[in-house]
Amino acid sequence: MSLPTLDLDTLAQTIKDWGRELGFQQTGITGVDLADHEAYLERWLAAGYHGEMDYMAAHGRKRSRPDELVPGTLRIVSLRMDYLPGDTEMARRLAEPTGAYVSRYALGRDYHKLIRKRLQQLAERIQATIGPFGYRAFVDSAPVLEKALAEKAGLGWIGKNTLVLNRKAGSYFFLGELFTDLPLPVDAPHAGNHCGRCSACMDICPTAAFVAPYVLDARRCISYLTIELKGSIPEELRPLIGNRVFGCDDCQIVCPWNRFAKPTTQPDFQPRHNLDNSDLVSLFRWTEAEFLSRTEGSPLRRAGYERWLRNLAVALGNAPTSIPVVEALKLHRAHPSPLVREHVEWALGRHGETASIA
Secondary structure, three states: OHHOOOOOHHHHHHHHHHHOOOOOOOOEEEOOHHHHHHHHHHHHOOOOOOOOOOHHHHOOOOOOOHHHHHOOEEEEEEEEOOOOOOOOOHHHHOOOOOEEEEHHHOOOOOOHHHHHHHHHHHHHHHHHHHOOOOEEEOOOOOOHHHHHHHHHHOOOOOOOOOEEEOOOEEEOEEEEEEOOOOOOOOOOOOOOOOOOOOOOOHOOOOOOOOEOEEEHHHHHHHHHHHOOOOOOHHHHHHHHOOOOEEOOHHHHHHHHHHHHHHHHHHHHHHOOOOOOOEHHHHHHHHHHHHHHHOOOOHHHHHOOOHHHHHHHHHHHHOOOHHHHHHHHHHOOOOOOOOHHHHHHHHHHHHHOOOOOOO
């Protein structure tokens, strides 16, 4: 089938139908103009809000200009896939100071491989129908403004918590993109912003990371501090982290639109190794071999064992003083990593333990 005779409207609808068959809850199509988002990104970077995430400033303007990242790109197919496990009692877990809180997206298998495979399958279906065409699939794997593209493709709007919100699905979903040289008809951006006067996400943030509506200072964000930050967590922020050991969902938990979030149907996103119901002491006692075994194929691998212990030490420092907590911390008092030892000593100090002499 040659492109001049191709019914692009039918193809666009077929792509959306295939997206649903492949497990995506919604598919939209947009062009490459992200000028407004480019200006926002440049202001955000200039303010230093990206912290140590140097990759956000790398690649020049390719992040906001898809046709420069992948020459020949005319359209981006943006897709979302729900990830919220079933009843994981988020608020209850946060209220249990000796329980470990892991962000809901990280409880199961790493989403990158699954979504990338589904995007490849989508591209292969298109190719089987129309013949060879230009495309590249992305899932957090390149400088892509995925939230901006999702908004322009009609999947939702970027809320005050800087996440894409959908009136029928909330915000618990992953995004993926298929860059293509096909001149497909584009979808209208989501009509309006529906945050209104609500400021629940900004008010609940434990570390006051939102410096203004729609503006996040990542350097104060618990997700950044527990996942992206490679060094020491600033002491003044440690008490505010509570029992959050990998990521943070507070700004999603309180969002009114998430009452419409639906549990995922993907088995890969279901909790593994009891991570939705583990206590801090048990996790802190994992050896490195146990960590590597139990996080195989998991987003938790991004932090690595050293930072995993760092995060748990902070959470244990915030837990009520008890013999099990103090004894667990002392297990790693002589850890070979200065980073781990520093945070362990801070935590022990919170429980009235004097610093080690070594």
